[in-house]
Amino acid sequence: MKTTISIGLALSVVGATVLAQTVPNTVDAHVAAAKAAAGSEHTNTFNSLCMATEERASSNPAPRANATPPPPPDRAKWHVEPMKVFDNLYYLGQSEYSAWAVTTSAGIIVIDTLFDYSVEDEIVNGLTKLGLDPKNIKYVIVSHAHSDHEGGARLLQDRFGAHVLMSQADWDLTARITQSWPKPRKDMVVTDGQKLTLGDTTLTMYLTPGHTPGTISTIIPVRDNGRPHVAAEWGGTGFNFTVSPDKPRRYWYETYAASADHFRDAVKKAGADVLIANHPEQDGAKAKLAALATRKEGAPNPYVIGNDSVVRYVTMVGECARASLLRFSAATK
């Protein structure tokens, strides 16, 4: 057993070294590497992340202190019905934001909580519609402290006594946010590689800073008609960084790229063959959920894409960060 593990580690180190050596450090080379890694499956994320102009990538409107919150958008524009995706994994998202429920022998783990205006409709009522009891939510993993993923956490904490998990860096970020949505009370702090076991199920969380200072990416064991698979979620994708004098934009691109390398190794090691995301455009949720709705018995699950494809997805986001760093450096010389 020990031998197998050390061989696996050695191989992934060699793989990373080879990749780093074979991609010349130019914008074009990193974009080409990202495009190759994206293949035909991951073109949406490639286009939004790698082809963005620097102005788009750097648009980061600072939240206005004590601003009056805008009224919630019209429900007809965002509501989506919940759906079972694996035996133990459920989609609870809205049209442009995803949340997930992992069911275990001892309760439910929710990953991401949408906005304060949609948590009740999509997560609480969504679970009920699926025949699951929201009172059984034991843990809530918030991938990162932005209102589209953290906004519903307080309700789940208050109403069901669920434990909220975030990294220390994103708890700190939460404390600094001045927008008026309800923040969760500080609860459990996630460290890199930490496991969360509930009943028969163990998730592994990795700290992948970049999108936010403490973004969490997660590995989740799932089953499809009893057959085991492993899902991976890259916890934060866009380059809409919060920059500061001590942590300028360059720092965040570099941090993001290093985190992608880190999670890519975890995805390889875990043999993750399913990609899920917290925005539907990133994992192709709209097409996949539609395909699941009409899936014939014995037909493949559209979410199972193979380990090579999941590894390429994470490789792509890292290469896009490297390309964007060089673009940014050239533009600000």
Ligand SMILES: [Zn+2]
């Ligand atoms: Zn975000």
